Amino acid sequence: MKMSGAQMVCEALIAEGVTTVFGYPGGAIMNVYDAIYKQSKFEHILTRHEQAAVHAADGYARATGKVGVAMVTSGPGFTNAVTGIATAFTDSIPLVVISGQVPLSLIGTDGFQEIDAVGISRPCTKHNYLxxxxxxLPRIMKEAFYIASSGRPGPVLVDIPKDITAEMGEFVYPKEVHIPTYKPSYKGNDRQIKKAVEAILNAKKPLLYLGGGVVLSNAGKLVRELAALAQIPAVETLMARGVMGYENPLLIGMLGMHGSYASNMAMSETDLIVSLGARFDDRVTGKLSEFAKYADVIHVDIDPANIGKLVDVDYPIVGSITDVLEKMISLLKHSVKPDRYQAWREILARYNELHPLKYDDSDEVLKPQWVIQRVGELIGKDAVITSDVGQHQMWVAQFYPFDRPRQWINSGGLGTMGFGFPAAIGAKRGVPEKIVVNFTGDGSILMNMQELVTAAEYKIPVINIILNNHFLGMVRQWQTFFYDKRYSETDLSFQPNFKALAEACGGIGYDVTTKKEFDEALKDALKQNKVCFMNVAINRFENVLPMVPAGGALYNMLLEHKDK
Amino acid sequence: MQEVRRVISVIAMNESSVLARVSGLFAGRGYNIESLTVAPIPKSNLSRFTIVTKGNAKVIEQITKQLNKLISTLKVIEHEEMVEKEMVLIKFSANESLADIKALCSAYNGGIVNAGENSVIVMIADESKRIEYFLSAAQRYNPIEIVRGGVVAIER
Incomplete structure (x- = not known):
């Protein structure tokens, strides 16, 4: 069929099963927007900033497991999108981002709203196309979706010059992709898997180290099965919260800079790390030379470049976690003796009793940890939780009762403030039957607060709980601990009226200072079913603990902070 | 860990911005490039990059893995048993002793490729280490300009 390039873009999206596109129009992408206007197969959600469009597509992808789609114009439209693209890249989230570009004849002439999008995005996309x-065009669209969602997922940018979207041509959408240079390997090597299983059988203190890859490959069930079968304890990274489920007795907790004492000690004392879809990030390992000194390492990852990058690996296995776990489970089924690890499990249970995650609750002032636990009590499994970046993010990771993969959505690798609210909008569009709560801070929320308008317009009822300490809290905490309390540019005492701000944009606002007010506000927010800002005043100087100071050994945690 | 010199060949799609993908990877991840040559492979839609780099074993391993990860990359060859050559062009003044220069060149598989009114140009193709020896020997004839071509290599 003959059609314009713009129509081809729409037809390709429809063929890929896309139902929601997040974006913002502009000169170079206008032809495509004209074609969007004329079709009715997918909806377009107009965010109020391109960065938010990409975060929304990202939140949609994380909540559903599908490829998220964002659309922006050339020049500033694209550069605004870069933070969103980079956020998805570091967390391996499948996105297709379509950007307009100046006409071919103008490329290289410094035309109006011209910028080298492919050049800028090269280091923060899995692949990109001009x-x-x-x-x-049809082949590239097909390849973009395939590359984004296969192997180790990631964002793919398709930059389309304006004259190409205007041009008419025959549209044939390819059924298959042929990329001779790209063949991700899913099947783990059988010999290596067998050796790894033998190592598990011979270990005394094995530990499952679970990363975001488990979530990406939808291997949560298999991980639980393996853990239950062999009775091997597990620690989760920030990205893997929910994989084991908070009620699982084999879950020790989250490890890393703000991990629990037992989790970090488990990693420090284990004799065999079974790493599944994790990448030994510096926020997890602390000082590398002191990290897991007694352990052999089994490293399962779909990306060979992750294996051996930071930690020497004894049993490297390249493949999808699903495939590898299925094989491991069938081998372990008849040979594993769970009693073998009994003493190890008891040691870790004792560590958790010795130094559980804790906080001092108060009747005078709300504690952020209480608020998070309270949300968990009231809506727990019914919610999808997003967060921004900072103290609140760590408290949520520590204290929310996560029950399943994809329930927890946050910017782990890049640490992008402003991610939470638009991601929540995207997640709510992806899983409308769930309540979506964005935990945020008084710093982060202002970085994409304009999305109140989007959420109000499209009636996307995201509950934003602003844990407000009138500080850029995480930086403030470091200043308290390591910079002699010189609070350089972190005091956020000057604030907008959050309640009025939400109302001005068509949402609801709540000011909360007590537990009773919080319960009432949450109850009302659930009933009203409208986007809201819940401005929750919390203890100003609350710290995230435990803490492994940056560059320190994982086993050297600050468990409490006594003010001098 | 000890730093080693490595010659790596990359066979990649001959398409726009593939050179930027390869060189950008080295720049972005802080890897070393001593030399880089690139040319299309005849009768194919592929290009061949020959990269000389330095790093410890862990870094070299990451370099080859990251190169492999590029969507445009077909194959990465970390050379061990190879024939390796580098070309160099040198311009001397015509006032220097041409016979001496010619004798020096022939000791290094090279010769005079151009002779003009004021200058002569010689070409040598040899292993990088021998190119270094040649260049230091050539110093006494006051070279006006030296252009090195970068290493190409082929597995034995």
Whole structure:
């Protein structure tokens, strides 16, 4: 069928099963927007900033497991999107981002709203394309979706010059992709898997180290099965919260800079790390030379470059976690003796009793940890939780009762403030039957607060709980601990009226200072079913603990902070 | 860990911005490039990059893995048993002793490729280490300009 390049973009999206696109129009992408206007197969959600469009597509992808789609114009439209693209890249989230570009004839002339999008995004995309002719457009669209969602997922940018979206041509959408240079391997090597299983059988203190890859490959069930079968305890990274489920007796907790004492000690004392979809990030390992000194390492990852990058690996296995776990489970089924690890499990249970995650609750002032636990009590499993970046993010990771993979959505790798609210909008669009709560801070929320308008317009009832300490809290905490309390540019005492701000944009606002007010506000927010800002005044100087100071050994945690 | 010199060949799609993908990877991840040559592979839609780099074993391993990870990359060859050559062009003044220069060149598989009114140009193709020896021997004839071509290598 003959159609314009713009129509081809829409037809490709429809063929890929896309139902929601997040974006913002502009000159170079207008042809595509004209084609969007004329179709009714997918909806377009107009965010109020391109960064938010990409975060929303990202939140949608994380909540559903599908590829998220964002659309922006050239120049500033694209550069605004870069933070969103980079956020998805570091957390391996499948996205297709379509950007307009100046016409082919103008490329290289410093035309109006021209910027080298492919050049800028090269280090923060899995792959990117500048479409050079109408003929290659259908193939590139097909490849973009395939590359984004296969192997180790990631964002793919398709930059399309304006004249190509105007040009007419024959549209044939390819059924398959042929990329001879890209063949991700899913099947783990049988010999290596067998050796790894033998190592598990011979270990005394094995430990499952679970990362975001488990979530990405939908291997949560298999991980639980393996853990239950062999009775091996597990620690989760920030990205893997929910994989084991908070009620699982084999879950020791989250490890890393703000991990629990037992989790970090488990990693420090284990004799065999079974790493599944984790990448030994510096926020997890602390000082590398002191990290897991007694352990052999089994490293399962779909990306060979992750294996051996930071930690020497004894049993490298390249493959999808699903495939590898299925094989491991069938091998372990008849040979594993769970009693073998009994003493180890008891040691870790004792560590958790010795130094559980804790906080001092108060009747005078709300504690952020209480608020998070309270949300868990009241809506727990019914909610999808997003967060921004900072203290509140760590408290949520520590204290929310996560029950399943994809329930917890946050910017782990890049640590992007402003991620939470738009991601929540995208997540709510993806799983409308769930309540979506964004825990945020008084710093982070202002970085994409304009999305109140989007959420109000499209009636996307995201509950934003602003844990407000009138500080850029995490930086303030470091200043308290390591910079002699010189609070350089972290005091956020000057604030907007959050309640009025939400109302001005068509949402609801709540000011909360007591437990009773919080319960009432949450109850009302659930009933009203409208986007809201819940401005919760919390203890100003609350710290996230435990804490492994940056560059310190994982086993050297600050468990409490006594003010001098 | 000890730093080693490595010659790595990358076979990649001959498409726009593939050179930027390869060189950008080295720049972005802080890897070393001593030399880089690139040319299309005849009768194919592929290009061949020959990269000389330095790093410890862990870094070299990461370099090859990261290169492999590029969507445009077909194959990465970390050379061990190879024939390795580098070309160099040198311009001397015509006032220098041409016979001496010619004798020096022939000791290094090279010769005079151009002779003009004021200058002569010689070409040598040899292993990088021998190119270094040649260049230091050539100093006494006051070279006007030296252009090195970068290493190409082929597995034995």
């Amino acid at each position: 479409v050079g002719s109408l003929e290659e």
